[in-house]
Amino acid sequence: MNSIGMFDMHNHILFGVDDGAKTIEDSLALIKVAYNDGIRGLVLTPHFHPKRGMAHYAEVVENFNELVDVVEERIPDMQLYLGREVYYRSDILETKGSFDKYLMSGTACMLVEFSTTVEENYIKNAVSNLLFEGYQPIVAHVERYACAVKNKKLVDELKSIGAYIQINADSVLGKTGFAVKQAVKYYLKNGLVDFISSDAHDLKTRKPELAAAYAYVAKKFGEDYAGLLFRENAIAMLNGEL
Template identity: 30%
Template sequence: MVDIHSHILPMVDDGARSWEVAIEMVKIAERDGTTHMVATPHANYEYKYDRESHTKLLAELQGKVGDGIKLILGCDFHFSFDNIEDAVAHPTRYAIGDTRYMLIELSDFSIAPQMPNMIYSLTSKGLVPILTHPERNPILQNKPEKVREWAEMGVLVQVTASAFVGKWGRGVQKLAHWYAEQGLLHVIASDAHSLNHRNPVLSEARKIIAKTYGEDLARAVSETNPMAIVTNQHLPEM
């Protein structure tokens, strides 16, 4: 499996609080069957994103955990006007590894009416936005159909794996399934922040998706699609 969203870099944001926690998070993912893991430190008003220093830190983490799992740098990119302006000026700064794919995280408090224009500003630069955890966004919980409009513009959808397991409550779990049922689920990811509640486990959700919707979808959202993302390939038709 491939996990494109995790906060495993130690002491850079609200994820791993120490080297010990960071190393154990990676080891948990590896034992769970994850072969590639993207570290996605936040870029928002609270946490500064420094691609150069994060790259060095990730290399150090890779050295500490060994070669059993491949670590790649990405970003949990807050979808603000200032961030978008910088991403347009530097299209590779926030992307996953050397790819054209990048995660985007929307505010819990407002979604700009200019959202289509904001999406276009990225796609016109060749970037492919991946919307993170819409099932957990308070605004989109009431307007999930908005996501369909953006998907038609080329935005991919990432749902939190643990949402399918019910760790965020029944409402969020129901929405996770809604995205799968509507054909709007492209990839699952852990969004791991810790060793416990928000841990880097994908296999439980994969089993639920396989049982509910079939092995083809389970494989696509946990293996084929995220692998295409980290290797900068087009996603196969689902």
């Protein structure tokens, strides 16, 4: 494939529910940028995080449905899905009733994030706990955790426990520092990465753009791997096949 048709499975494009897009106009402006970059599928993943956004699920669904209606009309070949980026705390596992509010578009996958200063054992335990409870953890932007940059083999371990791994496009391109870029190279070279996503919040700092990172990965690691990381794995996840 080329970069037209990419899927971005981690971003803060859904308006009014976290520290990303504020209004529906913001969402639409971000979606247009994503479309022009070649993205055709977006899993919207608002924060469930004590400082970045804890919007009630009903509100998230309401805003999502409102956005879907407008996008279907204005950009009909952009597909939207609803997920969540969950800041991991063990009490999440004690949630009673529907777990949908934490999951990626009705699948068993959960995109989980941690503090940047998290300890290795904490991430490993979180992954094990989620798997034990029947959920499929996807570790969000693993390269942002200092422990996974210092000890790159942690990511081998997380994979072997059963986690999926997501990294941010900006980190692939070296925009978050040299040490992080080197770590990302290690993860990619060793086939540890499952998704590369924008984690876009706005049009200033982290835009919903993936094409430049796609070109880099395709050139250095091959078109097939790029196709998996920027499209096929996201589609497989949405189809419940991951």
